[in-house]
Amino acid sequence: MALQKISVAKQKAIAKLHKQGLTYRAIARRVGVHFTIVGDYVRGDSKPAPQKTDAEIEASIRAQLKRTAASPADLAEVLSVKPGQVRRLLAGMERRGVLLVKHPDGQFEMASTINIAPGRFELRAKPGQEQLYGITSDNHLCSVYSRLDVLNAAYDHFERRGIRHVLNAGNMIDGEARFNKTELLTAPGMDNQIDYLIDKWPVRKGIVTHFIAGDDHEGWYAQREGIEIGRYMERRAKDAGREDLHYLGYAEADVALRCGSGASVMRVVHPGGGSAYATSYTAQKLVESYQGGEKPHVLIIGHYHKFEHGYPREVHCVQAGCTEDQSLFMRKRKLGAHVGFLEMRITQDAAGVINRFGVEWFPFFDRGFYEKRFK
Numbered sequence: 001m002a003l004q005k006i007s008v009a010k011q012k013a014i015a016k017l018h019k020q021g022l023t024y025r026a027i028a029r030r031v032g033v034h035f036t037i038v039g040d041y042v043r044g045d046s047k048p049a050p051q052k053t054d055a056e057i058e059a060s061i062r063a064q065l066k067r068t069a070a071s072p073a074d075l076a077e078v079l080s081v082k083p084g085q086v087r088r089l090l091a092g093m094e095r096r097g098v099l100l101v102k103h104p105d106g107q108f109e110m111a112s113t114i115n116i117a118p119g120r121f122e123l124r125a126k127p128g129q130e131q132l133y134g135i136t137s138d139n140h141l142c143s144v145y146s147r148l149d150v151l152n153a154a155y156d157h158f159e160r161r162g163i164r165h166v167l168n169a170g171n172m173i174d175g176e177a178r179f180n181k182t183e184l185l186t187a188p189g190m191d192n193q194i195d196y197l198i199d200k201w202p203v204r205k206g207i208v209t210h211f212i213a214g215d216d217h218e219g220w221y222a223q224r225e226g227i228e229i230g231r232y233m234e235r236r237a238k239d240a241g242r243e244d245l246h247y248l249g250y251a252e253a254d255v256a257l258r259c260g261s262g263a264s265v266m267r268v269v270h271p272g273g274g275s276a277y278a279t280s281y282t283a284q285k286l287v288e289s290y291q292g293g294e295k296p297h298v299l300i301i302g303h304y305h306k307f308e309h310g311y312p313r314e315v316h317c318v319q320a321g322c323t324e325d326q327s328l329f330m331r332k333r334k335l336g337a338h339v340g341f342l343e344m345r346i347t348q349d350a351a352g353v354i355n356r357f358g359v360e361w362f363p364f365f366d367r368g369f370y371e372k373r374f375k
Helices: 008-019 024-031 035-043 054-067 072-079 083-096 148-160 190-200 218-225 229-239 281-289 328-332 367-373
Strands: 100-102 108-110 119-125 131-136 165-168 208-213 245-250 252-259 262-269 298-301 307-310 316-320 340-348 354-363
Touching: 008 024, 008 035, 024 035, 054 072, 054 083, 054 108, 072 083, 083 100, 083 229, 119 245, 131 148, 131 316, 148 340, 148 354, 165 262, 190 218, 190 229, 208 218, 208 229, 208 252, 208 262, 218 229, 229 245, 252 340, 281 298, 281 307, 281 316, 307 354, 316 340, 316 354
Parallel strands: 119 252, 131 165, 165 208, 208 245, 262 298, 298 316
Antiparallel strands: 100 108, 131 340, 245 252, 252 262, 307 316, 340 354
């Protein structure tokens, strides 16, 4: 018969007090368990649980912290492990990007993605210097619709042009949901998709990709697994020897373009919601939604799989297109896919003000177009 589990410390206390000749009820009062449990352990009806692996203990920690906040000592008591082991596992979880919140009283709790602070980064240039940036977004690696040929063509172009910084507005991988599982090239699992990304994402000498993680697709892992997925992707890439994938932040990040005595702000975002009837509408409403003093000077927008350059409220809005063909999901919703990549050119004055700005769009068409053309 399955019995209530008790900690190893309580098991040892029961054995010690029993040797001293105390009754089951007396032992139960001292240890804080029911007297029947004392009897079961004394008679040997229940054996101590086998040693759990770190992975099993971590899973139990996650489950416990999703229910309620707890200190390492509380977790150790509930899980029948040593407090030091719990502290070690919590530290490792934090390093890997697990969404843990540590309260002032020392208790931990699992957080949601809404608790992730926007990212911050900066790049420097000289006044009058033309800055070249590559832009790509919504690549959806691991999907059968993903266009690795376009992505590699983009990085070939960036390398030829001497571009050193590529900005990515999210959805580098396709993630997993009920409706896309039959369209994936990889076996199920977050790490399988990240392995594919590390193996297939273009490597070009001197080029660093600065990316954000979307709140969808790769963000589904963040929501389900309770992990800051972009930070985890970056760490996995570094462990594999790739230093060229730099995580900026979750859903959005500000990049300060420092020049001379000042700076302009370039914001990289992966918004939510569906595409509007007019391509420019979502970008316009996004800029209009910003409070006073929050507007960036440049806004790079992913998610919508569209290319567009507008200038609402004197903000250079660049929708970054995609490197994924139109999927069945998009076709059912009459959503077009603008497949391609961008080169962005910026010049700033001595005060950091952007006085020249341009983007060039490199369009591609569906895979079938090239298959027919070169038969």
